[in-house]
């Protein structure tokens with residue numbers, strides 16, 4: 001990229017950037033020295049289960065909103081129009097379902113890792129398979145997250161790419177290792193604010209420099225960037241209302257329902273109500289985040305309408321262009337380029353730190369603790385810290401892989417979520433909604449799901465024929481042709497792929513849903529072949545009576561026949577007995593006092609049932 005860009009970064013900018021890193025480190029240090037000083041895994045990994053909903057909700061957004069979204073979404077809008085914005089529709093169910101299905105089940109089981117659920121519901125083997133799959137997902141995803149801002153900063157300031165990758169990884173590893181989950185959540189809060197501020201600054205300056213809101217609107221309208229609702233049912237069409245609004249729900253479920261990084265935040269909430277509330281609060285903020293990055297793409301289009309700078313840049317990478325646009329807008333305004341770089345790094349750091357901490361948690365809770373039950377608390381905490389640090393180093397290696405991929409970063413991230421997150425969602429759904437599913441079915445389902453996911457995912461790399469044709473980059477070109485011709489052009493479907501090729505061109509927005517259903521289907525088939533689970537063998541509290549709720553119009557005895565309904569409410573008192581029932585406890589010591597209050601407990605029970613909590617929990 002143009003080396004003259006380097007002059008855009010002044011002393012003020014370096015100071016702002018340095019303040020971000022220093023503030024993050026300071027928060028880490030604060031939580032290393034205050035409270036319980038991170039001497040227990042309960043504090044280091046679970047924030048003492050004492051968090052309020054506001055920090056938790058901001059932290060929930062931060063987990064999967066990285067520099068990838070900040071750079072990738074404007075690039076997507078610039079090239080293909082605003083269709084992607086319809087993913088916002090999926091946030092409704094994509095957050096309501098986690099709040100009312102996944103949170104109640106997981107919170108009441110008082111697990112510390114989401115994968116502990118899999119053992120309670122199925123077996124140790126399923127838990128380990130789930131954990132390993134999650135580790136793969138996060139390690140690959142982290143690579144993209146670390147690489148993206150470093151690549152951007154390199155483009156803008158000429159900073160050494162790998163030096164930046166190393167610095168990000170190290171700073172993040174340090175504060176995550178020192179301050180535990182409390183530091184991770186509070187740095188997320190601070191970093192989310194910086195992220196919004198940076199995007200807002202670019203948009204405001206950009207709109208002003210392009211000639212005001214109406215001028216921006218006129219250009220994007222004439223440039224045909226405002227997309228209508230595309231109701232094309234073709235599943236190979238990359239972005240339509242169906243792929244984004246419906247396929248997106250499954251993507252959201254895999255991220256906000258069962259991903260350890262998020263589950264850990266729900267579990268760190270002081271009460272279940274706070275956890276549900278924080279999930280609700282994600283909705284407006286996530287819509288804001290989406291709106292800001294989409295608008296940024298529109299302003300960028302208005303700016304370059306008529307002159308595509310990709311020739312000047314010597315690269316057709318939209319990701320690089322977004323950075324070029326930002327620096328072009330912000331030049332001559334000392335401090336703002338620094339704020340934007342801080343915004344990118346905030347987004348990245350908040351994601352990477354969540355990943356480190358959640359990876360350390362699952363490795364500790366799922367892979368180490370069950371096999372070394374006698375390990376002392378101080379040794380376990382030390383080991384958790386060492387784990388957080390080693391994942392930091394591993395992610396540097398993964399950054400290098402991303403560097404070699406060369407796809408648009410947004411697509412890479414969404415594909416990873418779908419290919420690896422989708423099967424995990426399927427595994428949890430199989431357990432929660434289908435009482436008949438057994439452990440063999442779960443393992444077979446997950447294995448098949450992952451195999452099919454990678455088959456399609458890798459196949460798609462060699463079949464780049466999905467509807468990803470960019471719109472013309474230039475709005476004058478459109479003005480000169482008649483609308484009729486243009487409409488005809490955009491409706492042309494490339495010769496439809498057939499057979500296996502058609503299978504490979506499945507839109508990546510369907511990956512989560514498709515892979516989730518594969519796991520459920522294969523899981524059920526194998527379960528029925530090998531002998532379905534009996535009601536009395538299922539651990540109470542691990543089933544969400546979905547079928548019972550869906551079939552609420554049927555008479556009671558028919559429902560009983562169809563599905564062994566263990567309503568969530570009635571499981572409450574039995575789950576309180578779990579430490580006694582299951583020899584393996586939740587690894588953090590069972591603490592009755594921070595469970596549900598008696599009053600809350602009663603509200604979940606059917607009328608006329610009085611919970612005998614005291615009596616049953618005498619362990």
Ligand SMILES: CC(C)(CO)[C@@H](O)C(=O)NCCC(=O)O
Nearest residue numbers: 064065066067068069070286413
């Ligand atoms: C995960 C979603 C879809 C949630 O809106 C969005 O934040 C996104 O597109 N993220 C891309 C991945 C990333 O930013 O790292």
Ligand code: NA
Nearest residue numbers: 062065347351
């Ligand atoms: Na983030």
